[in-house]
Amino acid sequence: MEPQNQHPTEDGSNKAAGSSANMLRRKSCTRWIPTTDHIRILKELFYNKGVRSPTIEQTQRICLQLKWYGKIEFKNVYFWFVNQRAREKKKKRSTSDVHVPMQRSGLVGDDNVTNWKHEDQWGTMAVMDP
Amino acid sequence: MEPQNQHPTEDGSNKAAGSSANMLRRKSCTRWIPTTDHIRILKELFYNKGVRSPTIEQTQRICLQLKWYGKIEFKNVYFWFVNQRAREKKKKRSTSDVHVPMQRSGLVGDDNVTNWKHEDQWGTMAVMDP
DNA sequence: GCTGTATGAATGAAGG
DNA sequence: CCTTCATTCATACAGC
Structure with missing residues (x-):
């Protein structure tokens, strides 16, 4: 996955947001922004160590x-695993087959809709590069 | 204003686009660009058929x-509905700008922004018992 | 060419 | 657990 640069400043230097009139119009800076170390360690646990439901x-x-790598709270870790599990599962469900009546059957030879590779439907959905 | 002309190659020859030499594939196709048929059908579902959260x-x-009308993946459809819901709601909220300014009556000591369900870390949420 | 806007994609957080 | 919301980042396209 390439566009993983979601967070601009992710060096754990979450400065005191909102303390002064620093950020204009930034009232909702409340959400946790994981550092790259956070992500790395969490994914290591989830994918390599098999920690799925701690x-x-x-x-x-x-x-x-x-916490050594940056500000983080309990609920952040908790939600991270919840989301990771849920999205893994959703990805799996999205790739499972669905029984749909193929319309225009037999005529598709004219138009090569099925030209592109099947490829995984979710492709890159925020999971680690295996 | 609104560039509703979201048609990369809209003339019915979308499907034929994959037959011969494809367009240049820099790495991976960046992001999904819906065809007009895609948009038409999706909006038909969303607005006329009332399909909001499939x-x-x-x-x-x-x-x-x-897929018959052009390359599309599961996540494209999924995100389309998610975004459509979110932006419809935001637009509506912004249009009917009445917006009561969340009167808070000042009686309760506003303790924390992170008003998580569970103030102390697990308190009442410890329900997961595998 | 750059800049603004619309929109696809991602993900933290929460609800049910 | 599954679904949904809110916010944000990334990018395609149009107008200047």
Whole structure:
């Protein structure tokens, strides 16, 4: 995946947002912006270590570890795993077959709609590069 | 204003675009560019048929139908509906600009922005027991 | 050519 | 768990 540069400043230097009149119109800077280290470690856990549904204690420990790399809270880790699981599953479901009546059957030879490779339907959906 | 002319090659020869030498493929095709047929059908579904949040299976069927009109993937259909909902809502909210300024009555001490369901880390949410 | 706008894509957060 | 919302980034296209 190439356009992974979602976050501009991701070096854990989340400065005090909103403390002064620094950012105009930035009232909703509340959301956690993971650092690259955060992402790297979380994906390592999820994909390589097979940590898919960490327990509370595990989540707390992970959170504690990640805090060294930047500001992070428990719920951030929790939601990250929830979302990762959900999106993995959705990707899987999206690629499963669906029974649809093929209309215009037999006439498709004229137009090569099925020219492009089948390819995975979700392609690159925010998962790690295996 | 609104550049509603979202047709890369709109003259019915979309399908033929893949037969001969394709357009230059820099890496991967950047992002999905819907054809006018795609847009027409999607809007027909959204506005006339009232399809606002199709299920996964509905999305798969819609995607398969739309594939006849040009290259499209599951996630394109999925994101299209997500974005359409979000932007319809935003537009509506912005148009009928009444916007009551969230009167908060000042009685309750506004403690934290992160008003998560569970103030302390797990409190009541510990329901996952595998 | 750059700049503004519309829109595809991504993801944190939450609801149910 | 599954679905949805909100916000943001990225990019194609139009007008200047």
